[in-house]
Amino acid sequence: MSTQRQYPVVPAPRFDVPPEESVERVRAFADTMALRRTVRDFSERPVPRGVIEHAIRAAATAPSGANLQPWRFVVVTDPERKRLLRDAAEREEREFYERRASREWLDALAPLGTDWRKPFLEDASAVIVVFEVHKGPETPRPYYVKESVGIAVGFLLAGLHQAGLATLTHTPSPMRFLNEVCDRPQEERAYVVIPVGYPADDAMVPDIARKQMDEVAVWT
Numbered sequence: 320m321s322t323q324r325q326y327p328v329v330p331a332p333r334f335d336v337p338p339e340e341s342v343e344r345v346r347a348f349a350d351t352m353a354l355r356r357t358v359r360d361f362s363e364r365p366v367p368r369g370v371i372e373h374a375i376r377a378a379a380t381a382p383s384g385a386n387l388q389p390w391r392f393v394v395v396t397d398p399e400r401k402r403l404l405r406d407a408a409e410r411e412e413r414e415f416y417e418r419r420a421s422r423e424w425l426d427a428l429a430p431l432g433t434d435w436r437k438p439f440l441e442d443a444s445a446v447i448v449v450f451e452v453h454k455g456p457e458t459p460r461p462y463y464v465k466e467s468v469g470i471a472v473g474f475l476l477a478g479l480h481q482a483g484l485a486t487l488t489h490t491p492s493p494m495r496f497l498n499e500v501c502d503r504p505q506e507e508r509a510y511v512v513i514p515v516g517y518p519a520d521d522a523m524v525p526d527i528a529r530k531q532m533d534e535v536a537v538w539t
Contacts, residue, residue, distance in 0.1 A: 352477060353529070358485035359439050360522040366444040366484060366515060374478035375447075381471035384462030390471050390510075391450040393501045398441070400500065404448075405440035407496040408489070408512070412437060415492060431525055439487065443514035447475070448501050455506030468510050475513070485518040 336344065375392045383389060395401055412435035416425070440446055451468050454460040461467070472488075479486050494509035 352480065355476070355480045356485075356524045357487040358518045358522055358524060359487060360519040361439055361442040361444065361485065361514065361516040362519045363442075364444065364517045366517070370482045370484065371445055371447070371479075371515065374475055374482065377478040378471045378475035381467065381474050383467035383471075384464070387459060387461040388467070389452040389461035389464045390468050391452055391503070391507055392475070393448040393450065393503065395446040395448060395501065396444070401441045401443075401446060404446060404497070404500045404512075405437055407500055408437050408440055408491045409435055411491045411493065411496065419492075437489065439514045440489070440512070442516070442519075444516035445514075447513040447515055448497055449475070449510045449513065450497075450501075450503060450507040451510050453506045453508060455504060458506055465510070472511055472513075479513075479515055483517075484515055485522070486513050486515050488513055 371394055375394075378392065379388065379390070381390075395404060416435045420428075449468065449472055451464045452458055452461060453464065476486055476488070489512040491512070494512075497503070497509040497512070498505065498507065
């Protein structure tokens with residue numbers, strides 16, 4: 320018999336939502352999320368701190384391996400720190416576009432019109448840098464880190480979108496420079512950079528389509 324200490328238990332939450340209301344709730348959520356797009360042009364309008372705090376609170380409810388919650392959300396709003404972040408990211412991105420990326424990868428990106436320039440890292444009201452938390456002097460070894468953090472990021476993006484905010488997911492490679500820019504310890508490893516704000520009045524996005532239900536879901 321295991322002698323490992325267990326958490327105390329409480330009754331599982333029950334929502335008792337009628338089936339027809341369940342369908343309507345999920346349909347409304349899906350319809351709202353279908354409007355989410357990656358935005359690269361932000362206005363100067365500030366985002367209330369409480370909006371970001373509650374979105375992070377929602378993200379931090381994500382399931383995680385052994386409930387160790389291996390994430391850290393660093394919210395960058397200081398203009399000078401955002402400038403440093405942009406400068407460092409653009410150095411890595413220039414190297415990627417000019418030397419590291421394969422021709423196949425560049426061809427896949429070409430229709431989106433992206434390049435090494437990342438002005439949104441300064442223009443957005445806030446930049447959330449999400450870190451994985453690995454084993455360190457004061458942190459236990461976590462499990463399923465990338466899976467756990469990935470789910471949390473999904474919750475975060477959904478929450479920010481529900482609040483009417485624009486986002487994009489930026490993953491410069493490599494990302495170790497973010498530890499220095501964000502003043503984070505070595506046991507934390509950057510997972511994704513998420514500029515957050517209101518879209519600029521003249522913001523445009525590529526006219527792309529998403530796969531249909533029968534292309535993404537299989538019922539057996």
